[in-house]
Amino acid sequence: MPELPEVETIRRDLHAHLCGSTIHGLSVVHPGVVLGTPETFTDAVVGRRIVGSGRRGKVMWLDLEDGHAIAIHLRMSGQALLVDEGAPRPPHTHLIADLGGRRALLYVDPRRFGRLEIIDPCAPQASVLLRNIGPDALSADLCxxxxxxxxxxxxxxxxxxxxxxxxxxxxxxxxxxxxxxxxxxxxxxxxxxxxxxxxxxxxxxxxxxxxxxxxxxxxxxxxxxxxxxxxxxxxxxxxxxxxxxxxxxxxxxxxxxxxxxxxxxxxxxxxxxxxxxxxxxxxx
Ligand SMILES: [Zn+2]
The missing domain is CATH 1.10.8.50 (Helicase, Ruva Protein; domain 3)
Structure with a gap:
């Protein structure tokens, strides 16, 4: 199961390669991996630009230009993979985000315990994924x-x-x-x-x-x-x-x-x- 260092490594990869990219299209192959309906999820992200990223504990997110963010909790076996368009899709690919420039972000998860959610990073209590998550282990505020x-x-x-x-x-x-x-x-x-x-x-x-x-x-x-x-x-x-x-x-x-x-x-x-x-x- 990915823990803080693995999630942080993935977040840094995504931040370095996705900031400034616009999500051109989204395909939710398995609706169970997104919280809320696939339609609401798709409407919230398509056409929006990724402007930053964040993480608390094992939950990471990609900030969108409108103030919302795509939160990802990989749980047992989730993977967030950046691939070239047309590259073979691994088995258990449940979500595909078209990032333009011949790149795609895949959410892959054999055991399907992981979840994606549209959140407001300023209101963690309103997020299913962040609601009960305490201070990050590396937070300077944690004593x-x-x-x-x-x-x-x-x-x-x-x-x-x-x-x-x-x-x-x-x-x-x-x-x-x-x-x-x-x-x-x-x-x-x-x-x-x-x-x-x-x-x-x-x-x-x-x-x-x-x-x-x-x-x-x-x-x-x-x-x-x-x-x-x-x-x-x-x-x-x-x-x-x-x-x-x-x-x-x-x-x-x-x-x-x-x-x-x-x-x-x-x-x-x-x-x-x-x-x-x-x-x-x-x-x-
Ligand atoms: Zn010893």
Whole structure:
């Protein structure tokens, strides 16, 4: 599932290549991927120029000249791909925007959980996709104290807390594991018992991990599902320290433990039992 670094990489591609372009035509192949009716969606975008872009958490949008924007949430398997006109369309192409100049923007989504919506970026509460999305994980306004307040009294594990998009948005299963390994803190540490110093470390490592992942254009795993809008793979997979590395040596200097995989709530999490033990033991 694309997380903040992958969505940001796609947004940057789209911004660089689409700003100033006019949407000449739109074909909604599978109406289920757009919120509202395909007719309303089409009327809102055709003939309009793209003038900018934005993102909060895993939701990105393309600003249109009339103040509205096309929001895209890729969810499990969505892809936004820029292709040359006439290039073969991948299977599961559900929407095609004709951008003129022999280019098209495709929305491709095998599992079809992703959605597109016409939004007013100044009124996120009116948007289905943005309504319950909390502050972006890289927002300069997000501070450790805000997160501590949100976590107060919660017994859910800190990893589950970081995955809850209402509290902090953009982090998914891969980067939550990486952030907590770097802090280091056990994923099951109750969110309400994370200290102020630990929360500051979490935010610090969130910026570090997500920043490095954006610089590497995101993480493309062995399933090769994630591609940037230009079809490129992300390079961060080889820099992952825990995710997907069960049984492999911990990459922390001086640590001789091996990475473990644990399952919680149907999801896998990866951790170093040595580096990330301190947080658990102190609370025992
Ligand atoms: Zn370790």
């Amino acid at each position: 450790a104290e805000t997160l501590r307040t949100a976590a107060a009294g919660r017994r859910i594990g800190i990893k589950q807390f970081l995955l809850d998009q209402r509290f902090i948005s953009g982090i998914g299963n891969i980067y939550a594991a990486e952030i907590l390994h770097r802090v280091p803190l056990g994923p099951a540490t109750p969110a309400g018992r994370v200290t102020r110093a630990e929360m500051e470390r979490i935010l610090e490592q969130t910026h570090a991990v997500l920043g490095e992942a954006i610089a590497a254009c995101g993480t493309t795993l062995a399933d090769a599902r994630y591609r940037s809008a230009l079809g490129r793979s992300g390079e961060f997979a080889c820099m992952l320290r825990v995710y997907g590395r069960e049984g492999e040596p911990c990459r922390t200097e001086g640590c001789t433990a091996r990475i473990q995989r644990r399952t919680s709530g149907g999801r896998s999490t990866y951790l170093c039992p040595a580096c990330q033990r301190a947080g658990r033991r102190r609370r025992a």
